[in-house]
Every structure is written in C-alpha cells, then in structure tokens.
Amino acid sequence: MIKLIKANIIRYKCIETEQSFDVEDDVTVLVGMNESGKTSILEALAKTQYFENDEKFTFNMIHDFPRKQKKSVDKTGEIPEAVKLEYQVDNNVLHEIYEELGIKPLDNKFSVTYYYDNHWTWKLSWINTLEFMKEKIVSLEFENQDLSSSLQNVSNKSQFKKVLENKNEMGYSEDDIKKLDSLKVFFKDTNSWEKSPIDEFVVCKYLIPNLPKFMYYDDYYSLPSRVSLTKLEENFTDSAKKTAKALLELADIDIETLTKSDNFEEFIAELEATEAIISAELFKYWKTNKNLKILFKIDKKEEIDCYNNTRIVDRILEIRVQNQRTGVSLPLENRSKGFNWFFSFLVWFMKIQEKRDTTYILLLDEPGLNLHAKAQNDLLKFIFDLSNDYQIIYTTHSPFMIETDKLNKVRTVFEKKDGTTISDSVQEKDPNTLFPLQAALGYDLAQNLFVSKKNLLVEGISDLTYLSIISTILEAHGREGLNPEVMIVPVGGADKVATFISLLRGNKLELVCLLDTFTDQSAQSRLNNMVAKQIIKENNILFYHDVIQSDHADIEDLFLKSDYVDLYNKTFDVEIDSTTLTDGSILEQLRALNNGESFNHYRPANYLAKNIQSISFSNESLNNFEKLFKLINKLF
Structure with missing residues (x-):
C-alpha cells in the first residue's frame, strides 16, 4: 500500500504562495472560515489523481492559476507546477520489489509533481542501476565473461542498448542471448528515464498501479x-x-x-x-x-x-x-x-x-454541514471508522466535527493578504479561525485550562500527580515547591503541546512547557516551529533532562532509582533489585524487565497519592524536584 504523507500546493486559485501540510495516516482535518480556501485545497488534490475521467477534475490554466500571477507566468512560456505530493510505500510493496529485483530499495518515499498541462513527473532514487546490474548479472551466470563484464558496467539505457546491438556480431551462445533478452524489460524503448531506468521500471510496475486515487x-x-x-x-x-x-x-x-x-x-x-x-x-x-x-x-x-x-x-x-x-x-x-x-x-x-483493485483517498468538503450537532458527532464516528481502510481529508468550520483528543490532526486554513495559508501548528491569530478548535475543547476542558493566569503544560496525569505531591512534601520541610499561583495542565501527550499553546496564547496567559525528552520527531518539529514563529519563547520550554543533566529523561528519572523502584515494586507487587539497574532511562530498563512490555505510568503515581503517609524519599530525589521547581518559578 502507498500512503500520502505530505501535500505541497504550489499555486492554485487563492493559494498564491506554496503551502505544505502533513497528511495523517487516517484523518486530516482542515479548519477555517468560509472563503478561506478549504475547498480549493481539496480541489487541487483531487485534480492530481481523480478516480474517474472527469474534465471538471483536471488542471486548467485559465480557471485555476492565481489570476494576478497569470500574466507573468504566461510570458515565460513555461508550464507551471500545480501540486507536489509526497508518498510513503509500505513493506509489502518493498518486499515485492526486492523479490523481483534482488536488491533492496534505498528508500521508501517518493514524490510526484503535477503541472498545469496535466502531465506529471516523479522524483525518487531507490535503485542504483549500476548496483542492480552487478547483482543481476552475477545471478544470471553468463557463459561469456566479456558480456558479463560489459553488462555489469551498464548504468543507463544507452549503454544497455549498445550491448544489445552488438549481440549478433559477438557470437554469444543461444543461452546467453536469452538471458540478455530477459533484461530488456528493465530498459524498454518506450521508457524515458535515460539515467535511472530501474527506478522507472519500479514506478511503472509497482508505484503507478498502487498510487491512491482521490474521491471528492x-x-x-x-x-x-x-x-x-x-x-x-x-x-x-x-x-x-x-x-x-x-x-x-x-x-x-x-x-x-x-x-x-x-x-x-x-x-x-x-x-x-x-x-x-x-x-x-x-x-x-x-x-x-x-x-x-x-x-x-x-x-x-x-x-x-x-x-x-x-x-x-x-x-x-x-x-x-x-x-x-x-x-x-x-x-x-x-x-x-x-x-x-x-x-x-x-x-x-x-x-x-x-473497485477492489484501487486505493482511495477520500476528500470530503464540509461533510454533514446541515446535520444537527449530535448527528455531526455520529458522522464523525463514521468517518473515523472509514479511516481504518482509507485516508480521509475533510474540511469543516464546525466544532462538532473536531475530536478534542485528536487536535494534532487539525490543520488551519486562513486567508491573508498574500493568499491562503495552511498551518500545522495552529499559528493564526485570527479568533474566527481558532473558534471551532476552542469550542471543541468543551466546557470541562475550559474549566481546567482557564482558572489560572500562570499555566504549566505537562504531558500527562502522572506528571501532575508527582509534581503536586512532591511540591507539598518540599513545602512541609520548609523548602521551595511550585509557586501556588501556577496551574499544572496535563495536555495528553507531547504531540498536543503545540496545539494547546496556540489555543491558550490568545487569552493572555503565561505558559511554560515541562516535557519528557522528545521521541516523536513530528511533535518536536511542531514545537520548534512555534518557537521559530515566536509563539512561545524557547526559554519557556523545560525538559526533565535539563534538571539532571542527562541526554534523556522522563519525570520518573528525577527520582533516585532506589526510590522509584520501591514505589514500582509496591504498585505492581514485584521485587526488583534497584542495584541491578544502570545509568540511563529507568522506564526503558523496567520495560525490559517486563518482557519488553510497557506499563501504566500513572499507577505508581496513583499509588503514591493514596499512600503518601507511608512513603518517604531520599534527599537526592527531593533535591532534583526542588531544583526543577526553582527553574519553573523563575520563568513565571
């Protein structure tokens, strides 16, 4: 199977400067006001690979190219690019390629660029022709060593054609000629990729037939x-x-x-x-x-x-x-x-x-626009059920068509002076664009988020529990805990941090993020983008590894290992010897001791909350947390 991973709309109607957005494996939501350009985005995607022949879904320079840029482009005589789509191939397709070619592809991603005259070009570099020929020729075992040597040095179509033209003059055996002819399939005259014939073979046989088609x-x-x-x-x-x-x-x-x-x-x-x-x-x-x-x-x-x-x-x-x-x-x-x-x-x-032999990507423009709010919620369930088999991109401006636990799947669409802008990080300041997302958070979420001017964003409930309890213990010993004016806000994972920052910043709140070391590159990229656009200061992002001066750390690593293992043993009724653990992430080591299976990180925190009177911590653990609280308090 081939999946769309990124869409780059270069020029199309109200999209006057190139706009890119990541496409989720299941559902991607485009949120924006009316006339912001949401429909144009879906149209541009549909016109690349529509599932049936329809003139309505082909690129047209007159109707589709941004009007104020058209004259300058016409003068160049060039055919402008419309859309560039980036795809990823799964292991099943890669295995089929390997089975036939005998050489593993160097990558699993490729891109296709679509032009306004409706031709398209491919970009991939998977199979080096020279390397492929060396592997293939050795496996074919030619009798004539000169022929074998010549073929192993073939790196393009012209060189193969030259060897082929000489086959009758060189007196090769009938068996060698058959083997030579068997290679023609990789160097067809109808193919046009002079320097990358094997990549073109892969495209024609494996990628084009499996390329998803769009249904609008x-x-x-x-x-x-x-x-x-x-x-x-x-x-x-x-x-x-x-x-x-x-x-x-x-x-x-x-x-x-x-x-x-x-x-x-x-x-x-x-x-x-x-x-x-x-x-x-x-x-x-x-x-x-x-x-x-x-x-x-x-x-x-x-x-x-x-x-x-x-x-x-x-x-x-x-x-x-x-x-x-x-x-x-x-x-x-x-x-x-x-x-x-x-x-x-x-x-x-x-x-x-x-049509069972075709993969589809569904493009739904304002689905369920006329449905009651509850019916929209039912439709949302239907869409997410469909996403088990199809990638879906849909547009909406309804808060009831947005799932609050999947805000990382939302892209905002906003029209500015230079055309439509698409954002992964919900970076628009326009309150009308943000409203559906804010409304989707719901009453209960709002009660938790907007009760304090100072908000410490953490990833999960276990962070909230540990920080609250240890702060209380430190204060009881006359030491510095967390500033009581600071509200700890669990956002449900690192991938949602960027979205929460965007939604909160319009309320003039002070924000600090306290995070585990990133393991999700997309979450890190979104947060870095927020810093680059000055939505949050880099100094207002803290990591647990900053406190203990290590390369990787979760909140559990702030505890002395013997302290956390004691808590872990009591929670899960096991007997792990803390002296057997080495430096490094305590969670990874406990996971390894648990046959590689993860455990519920909240349970030890919950056990601590229920048994606080009978549990004590070492001075080293308390020092780490006190150091953390001092850093946080300074930022507020």
Whole structure:
C-alpha cells in the first residue's frame, strides 16, 4: 500500500504562495472560515489523481492559476507546477520489489509533481542501476565473461542498448542471448528515464498501479428527488446525476434496458434490495430518526403525437423518504438535507468500493454541514471508522466535527493578504479561525485550562500527580515547591503541546512547557516551529533532562532509582533489585524487565497519592524536584 504523507500546493486559485501540510495516516482535518480556501485545497488534490475521467477534475490554466500571477507566468512560456505530493510505500510493496529485483530499495518515499498541462513527473532514487546490474548479472551466470563484464558496467539505457546491438556480431551462445533478452524489460524503448531506468521500471510496475486515487464529495452530489432516466446519460456531467447513475449501477440496472421497458417492477425490486444494504450501514450511525425508509418509483411520461398515438417520451425515477411511524412520505429533497447528504454519500461511496483493485483517498468538503450537532458527532464516528481502510481529508468550520483528543490532526486554513495559508501548528491569530478548535475543547476542558493566569503544560496525569505531591512534601520541610499561583495542565501527550499553546496564547496567559525528552520527531518539529514563529519563547520550554543533566529523561528519572523502584515494586507487587539497574532511562530498563512490555505510568503515581503517609524519599530525589521547581518559578 502507498500512503500520502505530505501535500505541497504550489499555486492554485487563492493559494498564491506554496503551502505544505502533513497528511495523517487516517484523518486530516482542515479548519477555517468560509472563503478561506478549504475547498480549493481539496480541489487541487483531487485534480492530481481523480478516480474517474472527469474534465471538471483536471488542471486548467485559465480557471485555476492565481489570476494576478497569470500574466507573468504566461510570458515565460513555461508550464507551471500545480501540486507536489509526497508518498510513503509500505513493506509489502518493498518486499515485492526486492523479490523481483534482488536488491533492496534505498528508500521508501517518493514524490510526484503535477503541472498545469496535466502531465506529471516523479522524483525518487531507490535503485542504483549500476548496483542492480552487478547483482543481476552475477545471478544470471553468463557463459561469456566479456558480456558479463560489459553488462555489469551498464548504468543507463544507452549503454544497455549498445550491448544489445552488438549481440549478433559477438557470437554469444543461444543461452546467453536469452538471458540478455530477459533484461530488456528493465530498459524498454518506450521508457524515458535515460539515467535511472530501474527506478522507472519500479514506478511503472509497482508505484503507478498502487498510487491512491482521490474521491471528492460535497453537497452537489446529493441525490435529486426526480431523475430523468432518458436524459441521464446526456447530463452525466451534472454532479447529482452522477450519484443517481451510481445508484443504478450499484443496483446492477442497465439504463439502456430500463429506458426501453414498460414494466418497472423488476428494476424497483433491485433498487429496494440495494437500498436495504445501504440503509443497514446508514442506521449504524444515523441516530436522529430510525423510522425513515427510502421508497423508489419508476414512472413513465407519455404524450400524444399528431396522429393521436400515445408514446413514452421519458422514464422518471422518483425517490421519496417515508416516515414509517407517521406513514407520511415526502420527496427526498424535501426531507432534511443532512439525511439526504448521508444517504447520497453512502450511494456514491459504495459504488467506488466495488473497485477492489484501487486505493482511495477520500476528500470530503464540509461533510454533514446541515446535520444537527449530535448527528455531526455520529458522522464523525463514521468517518473515523472509514479511516481504518482509507485516508480521509475533510474540511469543516464546525466544532462538532473536531475530536478534542485528536487536535494534532487539525490543520488551519486562513486567508491573508498574500493568499491562503495552511498551518500545522495552529499559528493564526485570527479568533474566527481558532473558534471551532476552542469550542471543541468543551466546557470541562475550559474549566481546567482557564482558572489560572500562570499555566504549566505537562504531558500527562502522572506528571501532575508527582509534581503536586512532591511540591507539598518540599513545602512541609520548609523548602521551595511550585509557586501556588501556577496551574499544572496535563495536555495528553507531547504531540498536543503545540496545539494547546496556540489555543491558550490568545487569552493572555503565561505558559511554560515541562516535557519528557522528545521521541516523536513530528511533535518536536511542531514545537520548534512555534518557537521559530515566536509563539512561545524557547526559554519557556523545560525538559526533565535539563534538571539532571542527562541526554534523556522522563519525570520518573528525577527520582533516585532506589526510590522509584520501591514505589514500582509496591504498585505492581514485584521485587526488583534497584542495584541491578544502570545509568540511563529507568522506564526503558523496567520495560525490559517486563518482557519488553510497557506499563501504566500513572499507577505508581496513583499509588503514591493514596499512600503518601507511608512513603518517604531520599534527599537526592527531593533535591532534583526542588531544583526543577526553582527553574519553573523563575520563568513565571
């Protein structure tokens, strides 16, 4: 499988300067105001590899290139770049390549750049042709050593072609000629990569067939109440008609046969059978009203000609929604837009699901915009369930379409004087852009975050527990603890620190971060970006390793090893000898002693909180924590 890992939109409509954002393995959320450029981002992605032939989803210099830059680009005569996408290949594909080529790819990432004339170029450097030929030729065991030597020095197409042209003159054996001909597949005349033919072979055979295709969906694809079947093929470019056609294809109904028939019972039965399958999936997530049922009716439109003969001029598919409790049915378009969106999306989506040999990335533009807040939450569950099999990128400005424990998956979209800006670190100052994220945090979260002007951001609950308890112990001994005005705020992991800083900074609060040594490079990158943009001062970021002067440390490393092991033993009812532990991370060593399995770091902290009266700590442990509190207090 190939996954999209980064999108670089170079120039497209309101995006006038190159914008990049990381794409999550499952769900990526684009949040921004109306007209901020969210739809343009999805369109630009869709036009790179759309899942079907559709002129609407191809790049067009006139309609898509930023207007105020178009004249200057036209004068150069060059075809400008539109989008550059970066992908990562999984081990299964790499193994297939290795099995055929006998040489391991040097990398698992590549990029594809798409241009405004709709051609695309690849960038990868996986297989060195010379190294490949050396390995391959040795394995083929040529009889003629001169031929073998010549082939082992081939590094491009021209050199291979020269060896091939000489095969009849050199008197090679029939067996050697067969082996030589077997290499032609790697140096095809139709291929164009002169200097990297083996990379091109990999692209053609393994990457292009597995490259994900984009499926774009918005409100315009919602099913209409009445569909002219006779004119359906003529209006195929209409988005709503495409969904209607998808419904008929999903039901295995041939439109041409239907438009020639006078008896529609068989076709209605197929539609109702398909509706039952779709509804079974729909009502897993649609909790608002489960009494609804889709009804289909196919009618014929007749007219009398000049000879007083009646003839059928059209067949009409009518779609209605019945409330089974009241018995009332209404045209689909007259029911709630939210229900129509959900049902129509499932029709569209299930149709593309039939293509099992293709991988899709779903682009959803303002999904569930007309749904009630609770129904949006149900839709959100549906989207995250879909993400087990598909990468999904969706846009929203609704706080109910954002999961508060997944804020690291959010990218903000904001329009400035120089065009649309996309941010990974939620760095905009615009309160309207930030509002959905702040609202999504919810009432309970707000109660914890906004009770103090001074906030110490830590990663988890165990940090909060240890810091609070040890501060109390130090103060009881007349030593310096944490400033009582400082509120300790656990954010739920290092990857959420950058988001919390962004959301809190608009409230004129003092912030200090206290973190474990980074192991997640993406979290470190986001925080470094915050520092570079002066959203938080570098001096206001503390690490536990700063206190004990080591390369790596978690809060547990502030304890003397014998102190923490004693706490660990009492928590898990084990007997580990602390003298067997060496310098370095205590958590890693305990994990190793636990057969490589991690343990709940909060449990020892919780045990300490419950048994504080019977537990004492060494002076060395208390010194480390006191040193930490002095550093924090100075920063506030």
